[in-house]
Amino acid sequence: MSTKMFGFIGCGNMGSALAQAVSKSVGGSEILLSDPDNEKATALAEKIGAAVSNNEEIVKNAKYIFLGVKPQVMAEVLSPLASLLKAREDRFILVTMAAGLEISKYNEILDAKLPTIRIMPNTPVAVGEGMLLYATCPVITEEEVAEFENALKYSGKLDKIPQDLIDAGSVISGCGPAFVYTFANALAKAGENVGLSQDKAILYAAQTLKGAAELLLTSGESPETLRQRVCSPKGSTIEGVEVLLNSEFDNIVNDTVAASFKRTKELGK
Secondary structure (H helix, E strand, O other): OOOEEEEEEOOOHHHHHHHHHHHHHHOHHHEEEEOOOHHHHHHHHHHHOOEEOOHHHHHHHEEEEEEOOOHHHHHHHHHHHHHHHHHOOOOOEEEEOOOOOOHHHHHHHHOOOOOEEEEEOOHHHHHOOEEEEEEEOOOOOHHHHHHHHHHOHHHEEEEEOOHHHHHHHHHHHOOHHHHHHHHHHHHHHHHHHOOOOHHHHHHHHHHHHHHHHHHHHHHOOOHHHHHHHHOOOOOHHHHHHHHHHHOOHHHHHHHHHHHHHHHHHHHOO
């Protein structure tokens, strides 16, 4: 099998979304796919014009090897591939996306220090609006970082972060969509309770969240400043905001993030 630029071991939701983003940058012909569910890999390959392969061929031939594998089974998947990786004489880079697993853990599993980029993407990469955090080991060059970023430019925003902060960042961006959906669901249900149909309530909640996020990203203003601008004295908005504040909303969110952060650290042990 000829050398390809990108290989994906694992075509689950995240691996699939990232493979689709990469295909928009480099074309499907530069991508190899592997998954325990061959039908899943085949369907994705047909969609993006990639080739179905297997773990062994990917670690022997791809320059960027994406590991879309759950942290609990990473050692089980990687250990049989260690000898193939260590036998390679050309340049390759492991790209890991398992929650909680530091780069040193892969060195331990493989009994070798291999060029590695650790990423933490979130599910909105599927629509090109993701937040993808990444950290690199010292041997990754600036040229490789640029090549990596260019390949993933259609996934959303990329941000390089020190590895000791990537777990903290990932509970905001990686776990965050689930927190946002929980709030959106509550907001929509509250809309139904005051008379809206379900489809209208979901539309209004979703578009409001989207618009508010875009304003926060582009205005240069803090969340607190933007909130104050919506709230007029003795108006309907401040009446609702005070309920949130009096219910210790900030503390609830803090406890939510802390719980996810604790579990992320546990997964890395």
